[in-house]
Amino acid sequence: MTEEKKIIFSGMQPSGLITLGNYLGALNNWTKLQNDYHCLYCIVDMHAITVRQDPIKLRKQAKELLLQYLAVGLDPEKNIIYYQSHVPQHAELAWILNCYTYMGELNRMTQFKEKSLSHADNINAGLFTYPVLMAADILLYQTDLVPVGEDQRQHLELARDIANRFNGVYGEVFKIPEGYIGKVGARVMALQEPTKKMSKSDENKNNTIALLDEPNVIMNKIKRAMTDSDNEVRYSDEKPGIKNLLNIYCAVTGVSIESAEKEFTHAGYGVFKKAVGEAVVAKLQPIQQKVKELEKNQDYIDTVIKEGAEKAGKMAYKTLQKVQKKVGFPTRVR
Numbered sequence: 658m659t660e661e662k663k664i665i666f667s668g669m670q671p672s673g674l675i676t677l678g679n680y681l682g683a684l685n686n687w688t689k690l691q692n693d694y695h696c697l698y699c700i701v702d703m704h705a706i707t708v709r710q711d712p713i714k715l716r717k718q719a720k721e722l723l724l725q726y727l728a729v730g731l732d733p734e735k736n737i738i739y740y741q742s743h744v745p746q747h748a749e750l751a752w753i754l755n756c757y758t759y760m761g762e763l764n765r766m767t768q769f770k771e772k773s774l775s776h777a778d779n780i781n782a783g784l785f786t787y788p789v790l791m792a793a794d795i796l797l798y799q800t801d802l803v804p805v806g807e808d809q810r811q812h813l814e815l816a817r818d819i820a821n822r823f824n825g826v827y828g829e830v831f832k833i834p835e836g837y838i839g840k841v842g843a844r845v846m847a848l849q850e851p852t853k854k855m856s857k858s859d860e861n862k863n864n865t866i867a868l869l870d871e872p873n874v875i876m877n878k879i880k881r882a883m884t885d886s887d888n889e890v891r892y893s894d895e896k897p898g899i900k901n902l903l904n905i906y907c908a909v910t911g912v913s914i915e916s917a918e919k920e921f922t923h924a925g926y927g928v929f930k931k932a933v934g935e936a937v938v939a940k941l942q943p944i945q946q947k948v949k950e951l952e953k954n955q956d957y958i959d960t961v962i963k964e965g966a967e968k969a970g971k972m973a974y975k976t977l978q979k980v981q982k983k984v985g986f987p988t989r990v991r
């Protein structure tokens with residue numbers, strides 16, 4: 658990793674089994690960026706506790722997520738891969754940035770509104786200030802680019818606003834990050850309800866394809882995906898189910914929407930769904946195999962975890978120190 662390379666930061670919550678949406682919207686793009694950028698890929702466990710988590714399950718999911726980062730091809734020699742909770746500077750910067758973020762801005766966040774409805778019994782302050790922690794994640798590393806799915810666009814905008822505001826007061830402290838949202842796969846929809854996004858926290862497991870679903874489970878879920886009754890494979894907003902399957906097919910195969918439409922227009926939904934299922938299975942099977950191999954190598958995993966936190970911590974400390982100085986905290990005596 659050379660100094661001139663631009664910096665990328667992104668993260669994923671270990672709040673459930675990661676889905677094809679997470680893979681196509683984020684992970685798959687991350688692997689493509691690792692050779693050209695200096696990348697940090699974080700497992701954002703601190704974000705996950707904004708909704709109640711079973712501690713045993715959370716720890717297990719965080720480890721599974723790390724294995725999946727590695728299994729999709731993220732190389733820990735090229736990227737910094739780590740757990741957010743192992744680098745305390747995230748929380749420290751988030752506190753400071755909280756003091757530069759307005760209630761009104763946070764009140765406008767769509768995800769906060771949605772989660773307040775789905776977790777009405779636990780609308781905690783962390784859920785409200787979640788986007789500030791996300792801004793801290795990004796700004797700590799002087800990030801140039803943030804590869805995410807479409808649903809994170811609003812949070813990213815807020816991170817930019819906070820950075821601009823802070824820089825406006827104190828000078829050029831933070832780099833202003835840009836979003837990197839892929840053309841295909843940026844918004845994978847729920848299979849049974851193709852007007853809402855596929856989400857790892859969906860209770861209806863037929864709505865999601867988990868990265869680790871068995872091939873027959875994947876085939877069945879796609880077979881049962883909601884479509885319409887005209888049996889014509891065409892990319893249109895009026896056909897959200899078919900549009901979603903076409904997006905998935907094209908994202909996993911690399912084929913363009915136009916060629917896929919041509920290939921399947923008259924094939925009928927049965928044939929089309931089978932082809933989509935097979936393409937997804939072909940993409941996910943090697944990843945699943947790799948996860949199984951990695952599970953046997955705890956020493957290696959421990960090294961990745963330790964080294965990732967050390968490398969991230971060093972970078973994070975530099976920015977945090979600068980920020981603390983700017984806001985007027987006393988210099989540490991060493």
Ligand code: TYM
Nearest residue numbers: 667668669670678679682683791805806843844845854855
């Ligand atoms: P999370 O954990 O919900 O999702 C991780 C990544 O997957 C993308 N994604 C999708 N993409 C396409 N279709 C979908 N159906 C779909 N569902 C999820 C998300 O856009 C995301 O890129 N707040 C973030 C985690 C985070 C973060 C950060 C991201 C915390 N700090 C700093 C970037 C930078 C989140 O909850 O992602």
